[in-house]
Amino acid sequence: MHWPRSFAPRLALAMAAVVLVASVCGAGWGWLRAQSALRQQLDLVLAAEAEGLIRDYENYGLAGLAEATRLYTRRQGPIFLSLAAPDGRIIAGGVPVAPVTLRGFATLPRADDGSEIRALGALLPGGVNLLVATELAPVNRAAAALAWTPPIAGGAAALLALALGFWLARRLERRLAAVSQAARGVMAGDLTQRLPQSGRGDEFDRLAATVNTMLARIETLVAELRQVTDDIAHDLRSPLSRLRQRLEAAVGAARDPDADTAVLEAAIDDLDGILATFAALLRIARAEAGAGRDAFSDLDLSALVEGVAEAYAPVVEDAGRSLATEIAPGVRITGSAALLRQALANLLDNALAHGAGGISITLAPDGSLSVADEGSGIPEAERDNVQKRFYRLDRSRGTPGTGLGLALVAAIARLHGGELALGQGPGGHGLAVRLRLVPAPQRDQPRGP
């Protein structure tokens, strides 16, 4: 049997059993209560009857009572009456029990079949014994009938619970089987699988929706990871092959200390380039995975931008260009100082290497940071591409660089909940790179003097 391994029928079965046990116990208790209540009723009836007969005796004497008894007995009602002389001789009527002199209530066995008879005896003056009696069997039958009602209803309820449990279990199993199948698909590597939804919007659908969102996120992350792996394979292989060729050629050539030193130094330069690429890739990957947020702190973005601008100012001047800054004071942000510094440095490196004319750095009070130059800019169609890893414009292939600078800036912007946008520089030419960052809420009372 497989159904007890499923939750709903187990629950249904347990509930049916509980209902059944409770109704059987209730039946026993109900029977006792009903019987005792009905017997009390019966005793009251007997007492009322005896009252009436004693009144007859008081009004009409023994002869009147005997007459009433005989008349009543002839009618053969449900109540037996008998009137016995002190010596036990029956004057009138008859109760089908062994001869007895009784005062008060008693339950006696019937003379012929032994079934119970309830009797009330009264001693009249002169030692005459009046017996008023009736059979108990109808009362017992009524008590039993009353007592059996709850177990019958309980049994029906238990059966219903069982049926409902099986139906629910079948439904649940069908839905879970679909979920299970989708999950197995994901496990087997098909990350596009999603859990089915019934469209009813119930708790199953809500759970499935949450799991589907999670699956979508996993799919994106894995796709990004694959992209990184492909990029690394593609872009690290060429410099590594170049390095290998260089070393192979040197091994094959005649030994010459000067030439060997030159080759080794060039090899170290090659390796440094590869390591720089590698470091940038790792930083991008970490930033995109959201790593580093735990190291975020509240920092003064204005001061940070000022510091980087100061570091670059002499370099820009030496290149015969100008650096203008327009930095709103006191802009605070929650973020990583190291990464934000690197983002701005990358933008300035780009402006120096690929741009032309004056460079301007602007930090607006809303936390948007832009670096603009007056060079030839980037065609609109290429603006998305340059944010991708290793993408380089054809005209800049000859210049040094890893092709990862803007990709890292974009990743850093996203890590800080912002974004990177490329546009035209002031006056409609050149390039403006804008980093939208979210400034920290202003403190009510700035600290310090």
Place this chain on the structure above:
Amino acid sequence: MRILLIEDDPATADYLAKGLAEEGHVVDRALTGKDGLFLALNEPFDIIVTDRMLPGPDGIAITRALRASGIATPVLMLTALAEVDRRVEGLEAGADDYLAKPFAFAELRARIRALARRPAPAAAEATELAVGDLRADLLRRAVTRGTRPIELLPTEFRLLEYMMRHPGEVLTRTMLLEKVWDFSFDPTTNIIDVHVSRLRRKLEAGGEPSMIRTVRGAGYVLAPALGAGHG
């Protein structure tokens, strides 16, 4: 100097130990964090160089344990590329410097020298620095060479102050980027050379002999000019 090297990769450990021994240092090696911590706690060293990722207690735990025991031996922490962003964590644990792998040996050598000659805490509060005939008043931010006053921009003053705190030591570009500009990365643009050559021009504007020497493939040294009148 006696140096404790805690490094679990035998090839790297051999390479570093050999290089440091050639420099005239005595190098004790430990291959696990446990051995390293035991040595560090029980024997006197001038410098401890430890990898960050180690079997047993890692570099951070070792540094914390040392500082908790009141041992102030300078610690230089080495780390793989992936953890570069974790620099702050290492420094907060009590490490004195942090160097990302892979590095040029010259970089390690320069940093070890800088750590070994770390100025005593009292000297850090000095209000005036002097190297040869060059003087810097830290309170007034005024610099003179001999009797000639030199006007410096704030960045140039910070650069000079750092160099004057480490006279005669090779300061690499990476060290200057980290200590003067707080850059934990190498920008494509060589900003250090431009700043140093500007500073050098200002220091020699009166026709004095050069004080900043370029060490090829390594960095820069600030030292009293050879044959200077005040020598």
